[in-house]
Every structure is written in structure tokens, then in C-alpha cells.
Amino acid sequence: MHDLALGQAELGAEVGIVCDSTTGDAESDVALRRLRDNCSLGVTRIPMARKLHLSDWSVYRRIAKIGRKLGVDVLHGHGAKGGAYARLAGKSLRKRKNTKVVYTPHGGVIHYSPSSLSGKLYFRLERKLMPLTDGFIFESMYAGNRYAELVGRPECPARVIYNGLQRHEFYESLLADDAVDFVFVGELRKLKGVQVFLEALAQQQSVFPGRAIIVGSGPDRETFQAAGARLGLAKQVTFSGPQPARTAFVRARCVVIPSIAESLPYILLEAAAAQMPIIATKVGGIPEIIGDIPMPLVPPGDVDALAGQLRSFLSDPRPYLRRAAELQKHVAEVFSVDMMTREVVDFYITDLGAGLHKLPDEAA
Structure with missing residues (x-):
């Protein structure tokens, strides 16, 4: 608006x-x-x-x-x-x-x-x-x-x-010295899939320990914090509260969009414009944003599939970086x-x- x-x-x-x-x-x-x-x-x-x-x-x-x-x-x-x-x-x-x-x-x-x-x-x-x-x-x-x-x-x-997006919103995001592996940015409610993200992160901790930041506020924040503690992620996951997406991107190497339901998530456009590696679900208008970019999308609510993508990124982020550059160019042309x-x-x-x-x- x-x-x-x-x-x-x-x-x-x-x-x-x-x-x-x-x-x-x-x-x-x-x-x-x-x-x-x-x-x-x-x-x-x-x-x-x-x-x-x-x-x-x-x-x-x-x-x-x-x-x-x-x-x-x-x-x-x-x-x-x-x-x-x-x-x-x-x-x-x-x-x-x-x-x-x-x-x-x-x-x-x-x-x-x-x-x-x-x-x-x-x-x-x-x-x-x-x-x-x-x-x-x-x-x-x-x-x-x-x-x-x-x-x-x-x-x-x-x-x-x-x-x-505005032209100035297209750039290559830098990383903070203390950047973690993953960041979620959005409203903290069940439809955004935060619970699924936490469970997937916990599932693969024994293979590739990963850290994450949850950025945002919402009605289910306390529920998600309790779930993180119950899953043994108290030291691996930080709930930082709301902050601009550009600031959040600096704090992590990959943006995770685990939505269970969506229309056309603006955060995906922002992450693509910042040339951020992205892991996202195949739901709503997300495939329309991705277009023909060969980006594997995760079935919504599938903890195993999301955990697999998290492991894939942690083991070798290079394919995600290449796709990020392709997606940035595509989004600049269409959105x-x-x-x-x-x-x-x-x-x-x-x-x-x-x-x-x-x-x-x-x-x-």
C-alpha cells in the first residue's frame, strides 16, 4: 500500500x-x-x-x-x-x-x-x-x-x-561477523510454519548443528518459544522481536519461509532482492515468484523435507547462492x-x- x-x-x-x-x-x-x-x-x-x-x-x-x-x-x-x-x-x-x-x-x-x-x-x-x-x-x-x-x-x-519492489531494494546483503545459519522473518502465528521450522531444525541437529533467529511478533510467540525449549533448541534459536527485513538478513546466511498457507509473501520478494539464499515451501503464490528458477520447494508442513533442505544448505550452500543470484535477476524483471x-x-x-x-x- x-x-x-x-x-x-x-x-x-x-x-x-x-x-x-x-x-x-x-x-x-x-x-x-x-x-x-x-x-x-x-x-x-x-x-x-x-x-x-x-x-x-x-x-x-x-x-x-x-x-x-x-x-x-x-x-x-x-x-x-x-x-x-x-x-x-x-x-x-x-x-x-x-x-x-x-x-x-x-x-x-x-x-x-x-x-x-x-x-x-x-x-x-x-x-x-x-x-x-x-x-x-x-x-x-x-x-x-x-x-x-x-x-x-x-x-x-x-x-x-x-x-x-523499488530499485534501491535490490542489493547483495552482507553478513555480520556473528551471523547464524538461518533466519525466519514474519508474523509469529501458526500459518507461517514456525513450529515446522523448529521441529525440522531440531531433527537434524545431530547431523549438522544449525543456529537460527526468529524475527517478528505475533499471537503464537510464547507457544513457539516453549516449543523451541522443549525441542532442546534454547541455545540454538533466538527470538529477537520485530526488526526490518534488511537488518534481519545481515544476521543469517539463509532465509527460511516455512509457510503452511500464503498468498504472495512480500518477505520472499525482499529476500530475493537481497540475493539471499532461500528455503521455502510450495504454497500459495510462492511458485509464481520463483518462476522457472530451479529451486526445490518444500511441501508445506513436511518436517522431514524441510529438515532435508536445512541439511543440504549446511553441507553445501553453493547451489543456494547460485540460485539466489538467478532469482534476484528474475524478480527485478517481473516484480x-x-x-x-x-x-x-x-x-x-x-x-x-x-x-x-x-x-x-x-x-x-
Whole structure:
């Protein structure tokens, strides 16, 4: 969202952001300050509950009020909650102006089981909101296909537009003198596969003892810490808390992405751009990022297979280093912020017929 907003502003669009005020850290605060300097329609932070909450009614009404005041041409909701707010707010905005509403699911809703009570509830709500949606932008083919399978195929315009990276994000990461073997960077919750990673690391300790850093925070942190201690990894694994990915990469020789469920993990793009050796699972949009690079992907949840990859890297990291260089080049060609921004704006104008009357012709 940050890079997309900046990119659209650079193209001459008037951009505004509405986001949650209850989450974030020092790094996100810096990013939001930068957005305020570039978003002519402002940055508004509102308390937003992650799950369904009674406050959702007042939040979407406030967003609608902001949209009316600013006279927006496009209201683009990111994530299940953002998408719901945008579509509900857009319903009232259409009464005064032909505002177009775009929805980009960010993985959450497509990870629910269709047989679970939560899944049935959220998929039903998504179907209810379908008629209020003017366009869908999916961040991966996997996300688009999964959404169609679980919720229904969109009857409005839809397009897959990959997330992108800035040019300065491509570099060769250096290693700290005390770098460990592996690093995980992400939210500490079960879907990210941290438990599987810990079990795989413990399984092969007698063959090639390896050390790891777990970077991030989340609801299952204490559970994972307890699991690490139970597996005898208290001295081999450090839980460092949140820190920028670039900083985390300096602290290890290989990035491990053991996800059980994913859409299009940004951390994989960042690791590829930093030319980091990578071990990842074959899930979600990960194969779309890898492309034709001959990188062996691990079945999600397979402790034995992941342990085998950890051993393989520790015994001979050279194939991983070669693939890292190939993947960096591939990602630079396919996943760029410039390409992402122009495709999104083109979708607004070409597919939806959005006004965007103040956007220069050459930007479209």
C-alpha cells in the first residue's frame, strides 16, 4: 500500500490513505509520515478491529464521510476488512458521484477452511459484498483462483497485478561477523510454519548443528518459544522481536519461509532482492515468484523435507547462492513498483472507466 500510494502520487494522482491506528511500530510510523508528505488527500488513522466488531458500522460510515468530502474517484480497499469498509462506504458514495470501488484480498479470507464456521461466515459475507464491487485486483494467480473457488468468480473486471519492489531494494546483503545459519522473518502465528521450522531444525541437529533467529511478533510467540525449549533448541534459536527485513538478513546466511498457507509473501520478494539464499515451501503464490528458477520447494508442513533442505544448505550452500543470484535477476524483471503502479492505474481507468480527471494523460 505504501509503495503504491507513493507511485500513484508520482504519476500525478491525488492520493489519500485511511488505515488502522491501533497497530504498527516505529518503522510504520516513519512510513506514514512520508506518506503524509506525498498524499495530497491526507493520511487518516482510525481504530479498526481486526475481526468482526460492533465498531465496524461507525468506521465504514466515517470512511464514507471522508470519501464524500474529498470527492474520490476510486475507493480501493486492501485486505478483507479494508475491502468490506470500502465496499460499504462506496454504496453511499455512488449516490452523489460515480465512485468506483476496488477490492484487493490480501490472503486472510482465502486461508479459511470452507467447512469451518468462520470460513462459512466470511465467505457468505464476501458473497454479499460482491455486488458492491466494481473491480478486483489479486496479488497472485493463486489468490484469484482460490477466491473464485471459495467465494465465487467475480462478475466485474478483475486482474492479477503482482506486488513490486523499488530499485534501491535490490542489493547483495552482507553478513555480520556473528551471523547464524538461518533466519525466519514474519508474523509469529501458526500459518507461517514456525513450529515446522523448529521441529525440522531440531531433527537434524545431530547431523549438522544449525543456529537460527526468529524475527517478528505475533499471537503464537510464547507457544513457539516453549516449543523451541522443549525441542532442546534454547541455545540454538533466538527470538529477537520485530526488526526490518534488511537488518534481519545481515544476521543469517539463509532465509527460511516455512509457510503452511500464503498468498504472495512480500518477505520472499525482499529476500530475493537481497540475493539471499532461500528455503521455502510450495504454497500459495510462492511458485509464481520463483518462476522457472530451479529451486526445490518444500511441501508445506513436511518436517522431514524441510529438515532435508536445512541439511543440504549446511553441507553445501553453493547451489543456494547460485540460485539466489538467478532469482534476484528474475524478480527485478517481473516484480517492480513502477510496473505495479502503472498496471493498477491502468486498471482504474481502462477496466473501470474511473474519472481520475486530474491525472495527466501520459501517466495513464
